[in-house]
Amino acid sequence: MSSESDASVLRRSIDQPDCFALLFDRHFAEVHRYLRRRLGDELAAELTAETFVQAFRSRRRFAGGEASVRAWLFGIAANLVRMNHRAEERRLRAYARAATGLSGYEPAIAVEDRLDAEALGPALAVALAELSPALREVLVLHAWAEFSHEEIAEALGCSSAAVRTRLSRARGRLAAGLGASVTTEMEER
Amino acid sequence: MNELDGLLGRLGNALDDGLEAAALRAANQARTRLMDAIHVESPNTAGRQRLGSRRRGGNGRWSGLLVIGLSVAVVLVVIAFALRVGGHHASSSAAVPTVLPFGSSLNPSGPTGVIASSVRLETVVPDPEGSGPAWGIKTYRVTGDMTCFQVGREQSGRIGAVGAYGSFGDDGRFHPFTYSNVGFGTCVPNDAHQHAFVNIAYANAPASASGEPCPTFPSGLPPHLPARVKQQLTNESHAADCEPRNQRLVAFGLLGPDATSVTYHTAHGTATTRTHGPDGAYLIVEPVDPAICGTQCDYSGGGAGTAMRLPIGLIAKITYRGAPTCYGPPLTRSLLTLRRFNNCRDIGYVAPSHPRVTEADVASPVHVQPMPARYYCIKPNRLPIPCDGPVPKGYFRLTDQGPQLMVYISWIAREPVTNVNDSTYSIQLTNPPRCGGSQGNSTHSLIRAGTRVTRDVEVSSRCAGTYQGTVAYEPSLGPAGEAGTALPEPGAAGTYLVGRFSIVVR
Numbered sequence: 104m105s106s107e108s109d110a111s112v113l114r115r116s117i118d119q120p121d122c123f124a125l126l127f128d129r130h131f132a133e134v135h136r137y138l139r140r141r142l143g144d145e146l147a148a149e150l151t152a153e154t155f156v157q158a159f160r161s162r163r164r165f166a167g168g169e170a171s172v173r174a175w176l177f178g179i180a181a182n183l184v185r186m187n188h189r190a191e192e193r194r195l196r197a198y199a200r201a202a203t204g205l206s207g208y209e210p211a212i213a214v215e216d217r218l219d220a221e222a223l224g225p226a227l228a229v230a231l232a233e234l235s236p237a238l239r240e241v242l243v244l245h246a247w248a249e250f251s252h253e254e255i256a257e258a259l260g261c262s263s264a265a266v267r268t269r270l271s272r273a274r275g276r277l278a279a280g281l282g283a284s285v286t287t288e289m290e291e292r
Numbered sequence: 293m294n295e296l297d298g299l300l301g302r303l304g305n306a307l308d309d310g311l312e313a314a315a316l317r318a319a320n321q322a323r324t325r326l327m328d329a330i331h332v333e334s335p336n337t338a339g340r341q342r343l344g345s346r347r348r349g350g351n352g353r354w355s356g357l358l359v360i361g362l363s364v365a366v367v368l369v370v371i372a373f374a375l376r377v378g379g380h381h382a383s384s385s386a387a388v389p390t391v392l393p394f395g396s397s398l399n400p401s402g403p404t405g406v407i408a409s410s411v412r413l414e415t416v417v418p419d420p421e422g423s424g425p426a427w428g429i430k431t432y433r434v435t436g437d438m439t440c441f442q443v444g445r446e447q448s449g450r451i452g453a454v455g456a457y458g459s460f461g462d463d464g465r466f467h468p469f470t471y472s473n474v475g476f477g478t479c480v481p482n483d484a485h486q487h488a489f490v491n492i493a494y495a496n497a498p499a500s501a502s503g504e505p506c507p508t509f510p511s512g513l514p515p516h517l518p519a520r521v522k523q524q525l526t527n528e529s530h531a532a533d534c535e536p537r538n539q540r541l542v543a544f545g546l547l548g549p550d551a552t553s554v555t556y557h558t559a560h561g562t563a564t565t566r567t568h569g570p571d572g573a574y575l576i577v578e579p580v581d582p583a584i585c586g587t588q589c590d591y592s593g594g595g596a597g598t599a600m601r602l603p604i605g606l607i608a609k610i611t612y613r614g615a616p617t618c619y620g621p622p623l624t625r626s627l628l629t630l631r632r633f634n635n636c637r638d639i640g641y642v643a644p645s646h647p648r649v650t651e652a653d654v655a656s657p658v659h660v661q662p663m664p665a666r667y668y669c670i671k672p673n674r675l676p677i678p679c680d681g682p683v684p685k686g687y688f689r690l691t692d693q694g695p696q697l698m699v700y701i702s703w704i705a706r707e708p709v710t711n712v713n714d715s716t717y718s719i720q721l722t723n724p725p726r727c728g729g730s731q732g733n734s735t736h737s738l739i740r741a742g743t744r745v746t747r748d749v750e751v752s753s754r755c756a757g758t759y760q761g762t763v764a765y766e767p768s769l770g771p772a773g774e775a776g777t778a779l780p781e782p783g784a785a786g787t788y789l790v791g792r793f794s795i796v797v798r
Contacts, residue, residue, distance in 0.1 A: 224306055
């Protein structure tokens with residue numbers, strides 16, 4: 104049962120709606136973590152729920168065959184994030200402003216990550232906030248959801264070539280946005 | 293460039309702080325909503341769930357979901373029974389209304405369900421540029437004695453946004469809203485006769501109907517703005533769906549049961565639309581034209597109208613059944629002229645009856661507790677705390693504030709707050725005369741009668757002297773207040789003094 108593919112579970116859920124629960128179990132944590140990084144606790148909780156509800160309601164239209172249900176779910180999540188891109192930008196800017204306060208947190212994250220976040224987090228967050236929603240989407244799907252070019256293309260409904268172009272453009276703009284001081288930081292590593 | 297990916301990954305890890313607890317809460321919320329969706333589509337699922345639960349036995353991963361499933365099944369049985377009783381006894385109209393899931397609200401005391409029989413698509417109007425689906429306004433009553441309304445593009449009776457004009461990656465698809473996503477609309481408390489009253493106008497609505505109104509300036513940025521601010525505003529309005537050609541003037545509202553028509557200004561003169569439904573709903577969608585509302589179009593904060601105050605320059609007049617025609621405020625900067633145009637407000641509004649209270653009923657001693665510290669830490673839904681030492685887990689240290697003294701104010705709430713849109717306790721604080729100014733705050737939460745309520749106020753430790761304060765109980769006496777936020781502020785209020793306090797800063 105547990106080895107059944109996502110696509111097969113999804114097809115079965117058309118006649119047996121309860122089966123959709125299995126897909127929720129498999130993918131909730133990853134989708135929620137992705138949305139929480141982008142939108143914070145409250146909106147992430149709301150939109151993770153919405154992602155699965157939308158997925159459930161549109162499961163008949165999923166024409167992916169054996170294509171990635173995971174990419175499909177992230178595609179729905181990405182659409183919802185786009186509707187809230189200003190909230191995301193506010194969150195990133197707020198993170199940048201508050202980043203100095205992170206030093207007081209319990210070290211629930213690796214010390215190395217924490218030091219990086221404190222040193223570069225604010226500048227990165229601001230640079231990320233200043234990217235267009237479309238470019239930011241591709242970049243974080245790659246860096247945070249660890250999607251391949253092909254998976255991103257599937258999630259966003261575009262070609263792999265378009266993903267490569269957007270990714271390259273996003274990285275270029277992000278690097279430019281980080282500015283001279285941060286570039287120095289990067290070069291010193 | 294791999295270095296950049298690595299840094300992004302580490303930023304992501306840093307943003308994961310507190311993930312485990314948040315995931316637990318989010319999972320419960322998502323399970324509930326998904327279960328609701330499954331039941332709405334297939335009510336018979338409940339029976340299968342019961343069988344399934346026996347078959348699955350010890351599988352605990354969805355045990356919470358099964359409990360919810362059974363609860364919903366019981367509710368459905370009760371509803372079915374009530375409807376059957378209604379069928380046999382036609383004179384009895386006390387059937388239990390079917391409540392659809394609202395979806396979660398960002399406001400924990402907000403609506404939780406939609407009364408299914410109240411959902412109405414009030415009217416649709418074509419897009420003024422003839423581009424894409426029509427625009428529509430839909431109203432529905434929700435739990436908590438409120439009315440919500442959605443405004444956006446309409447397709448097959450649903451309100452939503454379109455994947456065009458730079459939104460949704462220009463996917464060309466229709467993206468319907470859930471009940472908890474009201475688009476440009478909002479939720480407001482009902483009056484005593486279950487009617488809602490509100491007016492909202494956005495001169496900078498994205499044509500896709502997605503997201504918030506654009507922070508753009510159809511008439512151009514005011515020339516006196518500093519270059520830095522202009523740059524910031526330009527950056528914020530950069531999104532493709534917020535380019536001026538991709539915006540619409542969208543005005544809508546619920547004028548009450550007595551309103552019959554709305555006449556409004558257009559680029560070419562005036563037009564009249566009749567109102568719709570029991571709430572007197574109207575919807576106007578026009579091309580953006582600064583000539584209609586002038587600088588009033590420059591809603592820099594995302595923009596909204598206020599309560600029953602009509603958008604300046606747009607509405608020419610409203611006609612009513614059995615009440616005089618009223619005239620909307622013209623495009624003018626003259627405050628004296630504008631003050632003459634408040635007579636459209638509240639026609640047909642019947643204030644909900646509140647228990648009569650007196651100041652003696654709500655009076656309570658007010659305690660003042662200074663919390664001196666160099667730094668304070670904050671956490672959602674908690675009072676700020678002094679934290680000169682280590683920052684407690686889950687708190688954030690405020691580092692960008694000036695020299696402030698945090699003071700806790702507490703009192704006994706003798707009257708309850710059962711609906712945050714309907715009543716509140718407020719704190720007003722007047723600074724020492726030599727510094728001038730004042731500040732105010734409200735409780736914004738549900739409160740049981742007899743509980744001690746504690747809130748914080750900040751005073752400047754640089755401004756020595758005596759700060760005079762009051763705590764008051766304020767039941768709402770009029771239509772909802774400011775719109776455009778997730779939920780409205782309490783409306784015009786009578787004020788009952790709970791107690792006075794003073795803070796001396798040396």
